[in-house]
Amino acid sequence: MKPAAVFTMWRKEMLEMVRDRRTLISMVVAPILAIPVLLGVVNFFTSSGQKQAEQEAMTVAVGGPLAMPGLEQALAAAGFKLTHAADPRAAVEQKKAAAAVVEARSEKGEPVVRLLVDASRQGSRVSADKLAVVLDGVKSRMVREALAGSGVPAGVLQPFSVERVDVAPRGKMAKTVMGGVIGYIVILLMFSGCMYPAIDMTAGEKERRTLEILLSSPAGRNEIVLGKILAASTASFLTALLNVLSLAYSFRSGLMGPEATRLLAVVKLDPKTVSLVLVAVAPTAITAAAVMITISLFAKSFKEGQSYLTPLIMLVVFPAIMGMLPGVEGDPRLMMLPVFNVSQLIKSIFNGEYTAASFLLPFASNLFYAGVAFFFAVRIFKREDVLFRS
Amino acid sequence: MRCAQTTTLRLLATVLRPTEGTAVVAGHDIVRDPALVRSKIGFLSGDMGLYGRLTPREILTFFGRLGGMRPAALKSRVAELIEMLGMQSYADTRADKLSTGMRQRAAIGRTIVHDPPVLILDEPSYGLDVPTARLIENFILEARNQGKCIVFSTHVMEEAEYLCDRIVVVHEGKVRATGTMDELRAATGKTRLREIFLDLLGFADLRKEATA
Structure with a gap:
């Protein structure tokens, strides 16, 4: 084994790689753009969706001026915009208003304020909830006024109050989801990043008839x-590196707008985290490269190689998606499952929730898989029936 | 596998391992010391086997490095070959942008960059036009004059007759005859290699039949 010859081979493959447009797109362009684009899309939909829902929720249809004293003022004070509609029910149905307020009388002749709601629409439900609160306020004010001077203490009206406390730690949900999504993107891109180089340097060399020459060198x-x-490992690792750097940059520059910055605020992105993530994915880069080279060695042409490796990428999606689900953490056996474990590890590093043990178990098992994949690739490469399949 | 000749040449080039038997190339056994054999040979086939995204200079340098040449010596050797083969104007152009003739020159340079004493050529002129094939013929003659041992396969009888000192006629995986042109002429009574070949294969001489 001559290290100089290995280095010469590596250098030649790298040179070919950077001159291949397909490889450049999957190795450089995709990882740099993936996260900013994803966050941009998230940002766009959450902010515009929210704005729209809020705007819609504040429009309320009424049949005419409301007779109940103080009701219109209370609604206006709560921020509702009242629109007059000949048929308030139709206005709600046709989405011209989120809800409608209609005054009526019950059979016994008591006054009723009817809220017309389309429960299938979130905006309408939100609106109705808010309207109910305002109407409650108006109702207690009227009771308070009626009781004033009767000698009944005001406390009778409200023997106790109800407080609702959210026990979920701030940002926990966002943490789980963001860390998971990012871990998943990194892994997926690592596999797709070395797919073209792996095919090119095996099936591609066969197809272009250079392999034979290389073997006689x-x-x-x-x-x-x-x-x-x-x-190929370099390609895979470079993909992860660019991906994580692009993530850190989009976060620090606030490039992606306030919504994405808020989501990312729960993810740690200091230099130590970034380096730990890169250490964590290194064995996976080797595994991805060795597995893809082994498989594409069987292909006779670039196209055939592509059709062998595309299903593999699909296969990678499953454990990676599993890693995004909350509540799968903690089982040590699962932490030895390749792809899944590294996506979990990336998540826990980003969240700052890893320990030495939770880092080492997946790292060591991935190192083991990398060794096995490497060994197989070398073995397969020595098989003439594979190299000269016809 | 394409045919017996290709397999034989691949075995000699240690690209394939023989299932049984062995051969000695430049004093080294192809089964026991394939690495030593490879350092003594230059292998060229009709496909040329050039990396399209690399330039001729890069290809020559790459194979020279694999041959263990020192950087300074390699650099001057590559420059020398580029001049010798007249590749100055396109030495730094990607190979996939070159014409067939240019590519063939680059392939020749690649084959001899580490100055191997043995050349193994598998139908090197296959599919080439006459001027480009002429390039290969010149290359073979020059290498012969330098004292290199050249093993090459061809289906062009004129080429073999013109270039070779010793000829082996192979048909359907079997050796039909071996010898110099003169020996083959004496054995068959024919003058041209084409006729000798057909005679060895048992084909009747159509012209003779027609006149008889």
């Missing part, structure tokens, strides 16, 4: 395949 088979695996 003074370089040994071990050196050739080692250089190739290292180059």
